[in-house]
Amino acid sequence: MTPAPTRAIPFFPYPQSFWAEEEDLVGIFRDVGRRGAFVMQEDLRRLEDNLARFLGAWRVIGVANATDGLLIALRAAGVEPGSEVIFSSHTMVATASAIHFAGAIPVPVECGVDHLMDPAAAEAAITSRTSAILPTQLNGRTADMDALQKLTSRHGLLLVEDAAQALGSRFRGQYAGTFGVASAVSFFPAKVLGCLGDGGAVIANEEGVGERAAALHDHGRDAQGNVGGWGFNSRLDNLQAAILDYRLRKYDTVIERRRELARGYHAALEGVAEVVRPPAPNSDAAHFDVYQNYEIEAERRDGLRYFLAARGIGTLLPWGGKAVHQWEALGLRTRLPATEKLFERVLLLPMHPWLTDDDVARVVAAVREFYRGWT
Numbered sequence: 001m002t003p004a005p006t007r008a009i010p011f012f013p014y015p016q017s018f019w020a021e022e023e024d025l026v027g028i029f030r031d032v033g034r035r036g037a038f039v040m041q042e043d044l045r046r047l048e049d050n051l052a053r054f055l056g057a058w059r060v061i062g063v064a065n066a067t068d069g070l071l072i073a074l075r076a077a078g079v080e081p082g083s084e085v086i087f088s089s090h091t092m093v094a095t096a097s098a099i100h101f102a103g104a105i106p107v108p109v110e111c112g113v114d115h116l117m118d119p120a121a122a123e124a125a126i127t128s129r130t131s132a133i134l135p136t137q138l139n140g141r142t143a144d145m146d147a148l149q150k151l152t153s154r155h156g157l158l159l160v161e162d163a164a165q166a167l168g169s170r171f172r173g174q175y176a177g178t179f180g181v182a183s184a185v186s187f188f189p190a191k192v193l194g195c196l197g198d199g200g201a202v203i204a205n206e207e208g209v210g211e212r213a214a215a216l217h218d219h220g221r222d223a224q225g226n227v228g229g230w231g232f233n234s235r236l237d238n239l240q241a242a243i244l245d246y247r248l249r250k251y252d253t254v255i256e257r258r259r260e261l262a263r264g265y266h267a268a269l270e271g272v273a274e275v276v277r278p279p280a281p282n283s284d285a286a287h288f289d290v291y292q293n294y295e296i297e298a299e300r301r302d303g304l305r306y307f308l309a310a311r312g313i314g315t316l317l318p319w320g321g322k323a324v325h326q327w328e329a330l331g332l333r334t335r336l337p338a339t340e341k342l343f344e345r346v347l348l349l350p351m352h353p354w355l356t357d358d359d360v361a362r363v364v365a366a367v368r369e370f371y372r373g374w375t
């Protein structure tokens with residue numbers, strides 16, 4: 001039977017993310033434009049300070065995107081060219097490319113049942129050439145930082161976090177991005193804190209690292225304009241910073257809405273034997289998750305995906321359906337059986353603050369209908 005036409009539920013409603021705040025955003029554009037405040041201006045400084053205060057970080061430096069941010073974080077942290085950097089293969093290719101362009105060797109490892117870096121797998125991959133461990137704080141959840149910090153201090157390694165998806169996420173009360181010497185967050189439009197294009201920030205948790213990152217992102221220059229070494233041009237536009245600072249003021253509400261929606265999904269998916277749900281909010285005392293994504297494991301995943309698409313429900317395969325080491329062109333040549341098996345099952349359901357409770361109910365009703373058809 002053909003389903004009755006209903007309102008589509010896009011995976012992420014990009015136009016709505018603009019028009020929901022259109023008047024305020026246009027006001028910011030006008031204000032910034034009339035002041036001619038385009039590059040490295042007070043709005044950027046204010047955002048950097050507000051983010052550093054929010055996170056309890058030493059310093060935050062706005063950059064062009066989180067991929068550049070990771071590269072700068074690795075360089076500022078002192079990762080040596082030719083050394084090995086361990087990362088979880090369930091991440092965006094950007095994590096590995098940042099390691100590559102820092103001149104280091106990306107070493108992918110398995111993720112655990114929580115889909116984040118498996119500390120035991122990370123430990124097993126340590127060699128005499130390892131310089132750093134780079135966990136991805138995936139889907140708005142922070143990895144087991146107790147285990148990873150123990151590991152890095154026991155082996156004398158640097159800890160750098162890919163916190164692109166995790167601004168506001170906490171582990172034992174501490175914010176993602178503040179565990180390592182340096183880390184990066186992304187402000188890509190679909191991120192929990194997103195701007196109207198590309199954007200990112202480096203979080204530096206030591207003074208020297210902050211100074212080096214600040215110089216690296218602006219042609220190697222210090223605040224006086226003196227060039228102290230080679231650098232990049234990777235600055236966050238002042239207009240984007242002004243928009244982000246405006247959105248940061250409402251950030252707690254946005255996070256709370258995402259957590260509420262996750263609670264809704266969790267309750268509604270109860271008892272669907274073919275689906276493994278991510279942890280519910282407050283399911284353990286250590287984690288505070290911000291649900292950048294709602295990533296499930298699903299049996300007959302591809303069938304479910306098409307079934308949902310036919311009902312106007314958008315979903316996404318993480319990273320185009322492959323873990324980083326599975327992209328042959330990168331030449332990482334390793335087998336990670338647990339991660340590869342997981343990638344046959346993972347699926348991202350719609351998760352954004354404009355989703356209604358009714359939308360969640362509709363998505364889950366469709367999931368249930370799909371599996372009922374198979375029993």
Ligand SMILES: Cc1ncc(COP(=O)(O)O)c(C=O)c1O
Nearest residue numbers: 065066067092094164186188200
């Ligand atoms: C885990 C992870 N790392 C890195 C990035 C790269 O961020 P950007 O697009 O800001 O360069 C992303 C963006 O989606 C991401 O999700």
